[in-house]
Amino acid sequence: MTTLQRKKQAQTLRTFRKVHRLTGALLFVFFFIIAITGVFLGWKKHSAGVLLPKSYKGTSTNLKDWQPIDQLNEIATQILKDSINPKLSNKLSRIDIRQNKGMLKFVYSEHHWEIQLDGTTGTVLNIGKRHSDWIENVHDGSIVDAALGISKGWFKLFYTTIMGLALLLFTITGFWLWYGPKRMRKEQRKR
Known part of the structure; x- marks a missing residue:
């Protein structure tokens, strides 16, 4: 790996780290809400009648x-x-x-x-x-549509699109933040 390639790869890692950190900071609360409500929804049929x-x-x-x-x-x-x-x-x-x-x-x-x-x-x-119903409304953002009287679930559509794309972005940048340094070390050992 040439010095120029190494610098380019290091710059890509820095960019991915910034995007990963910024997106995580901006969407932290939403990821927290989705995680907690997702756990409850996963357990709803095994909650001894508490959630469902x-x-x-x-x-x-x-x-x-x-x-x-x-x-x-x-x-x-x-x-x-x-x-x-x-x-x-x-x-x-x-x-x-x-x-x-x-x-x-x-x-x-x-x-x-x-x-x-x-x-x-x-x-x-x-x-x-049915507590699981309102938990699901929080989980998918439709609670905002209901509270604001937004018809056709536009907020839910926007919210789930943004959160899905953010999760995809986290997956890609997270993988590269893990794999990139390994690749760089491997290339350096070859020299």
Whole structure:
């Protein structure tokens, strides 16, 4: 390796180190938030119902035995009003049908409650708070869209793009900061 090549490689390492350090300093808080919420989301199904309510079993997995969805929705809405809070919105995010468990989860969009019903009898299997939903909203930035009333998730799109590109940049610069000096030492030993 010539002296000019060595100087060029050393300059590349310095540039990568500056980019790595500056990006890390600018995005530290966001990486911290993503890391913490990511750990919680990874553990949500293994949190003994703390982050995500446990799924219970209904009486029949045969859909022919089940009550119509609109009737089950009416039951869930009444339970929401009677058992949780009559002022809460009954606007659904989704109805999670678990045929293999014989039950449905009614998940609401404007708060983080879910109601699990037996598909056959309409009996309440569980009422639970879905903490994993708001943690996911923090994790992907959609909490900002909701707070500021930004439609179509533009902040989430911008945030996840920036964080994904930053992670890619960290991977590339981090690898070069590790590999570059090894390469330089190897070339120097050859001389």
